[in-house]
Amino acid sequence: MAKPKKHYVCNACGSVSPRWQGQCPDCKEWNSLVEDAGETVFAQKHDLHRGGRRVELSPLDSDVPLPPRRSTGIAEFDLALGGGIVTGSAILLGGDPGIGKSTLLLQAAAKLAHEGLSVAYISGEEASDQVRLRARRLGLGKAPVMLAAATSVRDILTTLGGGEPPALLIIDSIQTMHSDLIEGAPGTVSQVRASAQELIRFAKTRGTALFLVGHVTKDGSIAGPRVLEHMVDCVLSFEGERSHQYRILRAIKNRFGGTDEIGVFAMAEEGLSEVANPSALFLTDRSEALTGATVFPALEGTRPVLVEIQALTVRLSSGATPRRSVVGWDGGRLAMILAVLEARCGLSFSTAEVYLNVAGGYRVSDPAADLAVAAALVSALSERPLPGGAVLFGEVSLSGEIRPVAHGALRLREAAKLGFGQALVPASLKEKGDGLKLTGFATLGRLVEHMLGGE
Structure with a gap:
């Protein structure tokens, strides 16, 4: 078995280069190439005409029911999502530190849990007690949300796959997750891509709605490989100035709705409140x-x-x-x-x-x-x-x-x-x-x- 080939991936555009360069040859960004250990390359040749399984093809006009949506209980959040959360969808939520990403998801998780849905909140940045303290401060301490503090994707999927899968799974954040199938520290290009791929595969096969919280770079783009935005079904951006109380939730990509709707929120002591008339x-x-x-x-x-x-x-x-x-x-x-x-x-x-x-x-x-x-x-x-x-x-x-x-x-x-x-x-x-x-x-x-x- 040959040694794994190393290459360098651009954080901005996702292009691959065989060696490190100061400037990406495709998007011309500086210092955006990071080392990525590729998959193991086997010496023997693979016969692509053998060993595969037949793919089932169906006509485009098949009478297939539309995927169901679940309301989050927050009207502005539903508006940005295009009408609610689609079962089995993967949603990436990005925003500046302290803008209110975790607060918004915790409020939505509590509302869905009170409606009888099973919700799991996995935090890779905070301990479970820290999440409980925030929930009590927001008045959500009695919500039946299952909490865990973990960073191993294998441990998370083993825990959730043992019984009935949750209706909603929140990963906060994807940059802290670690997959033992790939070498490298959490937050690297290969780890973010591999961890997201395993979590999305679980969500698609088990019908769980998946929320991934993503860090952003200094220019406002989501940190990690650009392919992460292509892997998910919806990309949401939480915008606003930390000195102002108003926040805007904007859909950048949405496979189940439009990308031109926004949700407006105001940050208060009890959390994020909806703004029905933003013009005022x-x-x-x-x-x-x-x-x-x-x-x-x-x-x-x-x-x-x-x-x-x-x-x-x-x-x-x-x-x-x-x-x-x-x-x-x-x-x-x-x-x-x-x-x-x-x-x-x-x-x-x-x-x-x-x-x-x-x-x-x-x-x-x-x-x-x-x-x-x-x-x-x-x-x-x-x-x-x-x-x-x-x-x-x-x-x-x-x-x-x-x-x-x-x-x-x-x-x-x-x-x-x-x-x-x-x-x-x-x-x-x-x-x-x-x-x-x-x-x-x-x-x-x-x-x-x-x-x-x-x-």
Whole structure:
């Protein structure tokens, strides 16, 4: 029997290299290649035409019942999952340390256990008594959840496979698990892949819903091999700033539902509470209009969320390089909006520092926020506020044209429901105002003239 061949796997993209390099040849990431001991290579040749079993093929239009779903008892959690937990599915939950991953899963486990389902919580980072203390602090000390502190995958599967399998299995976290079939310390690429593969195989064959808690790197991606995200059925990302109480659960991948739904939570002393109306959280109550503040109706899946965009400009008297600071939005897109305002609208930001913030720790990736950001910048530069009851949305092109965006009716309906009376929108928008006064603008220059009193 030959010695196992060693190779190096990239943590970012999963590519394999025969030797270590400082930079991955595929994704160009630095210091992402780690050693991985491959499977044992046998000297004899394998005849792939012998020894296999026949695979059963069935027609695509077979009348097969859909896999059942179980509600977690937390509506926002079910919304992000696409309607609940699918039996036999594997779900990966990632997020920054202290964001509330274990708290959310412990609350869901307690609700399912109170409904009579068998739930097993395996912690590889904490002792069982630590988990019990957290459960008591959250008011879940009486929940019939089975606890264990273990890191050996063989021991876990031997324990669970001896009797009736649990309906829900939580592994916290996958980076602490160890498989004796692979050499290496827990958390390495080979160990994470092998441990996840054994746990997922158990979940698929026994019909157990599996939750894997995953660590994240400093850039927010899930630590370990990229293939881990391909192995599971659903990848959830728990986002938010630790200094803010609001948390957003976002589906990055979902084989049993959409990837554009979010769940919104608020962190309190008794744990994570659901936020049924997130728009009320991200808006500040103002008795009078403020300069540099606009309201943008963002869209997360089928849920519109109204957020406040704040801008501040500071004129520099010296020849220092002006600073550009962005929180909650793309810095490259801010540079594009500033360039369009200078080239197409005649406004000068070259001698001013620009600060942009999305209130409440919310992160906006919707291109429809261009118009609201541009209006906030113009308001901050000219010290002229927009009407307090106005919302803005629209995409700005490099030519200064304001282009329509998708689902305008949903955005307008949410704004009208929260008491807004005016909407500044693209001139080509086809939707009706739903009780709002619509003001359309074909170009960004026309909006600037409107705000500066040119009309």
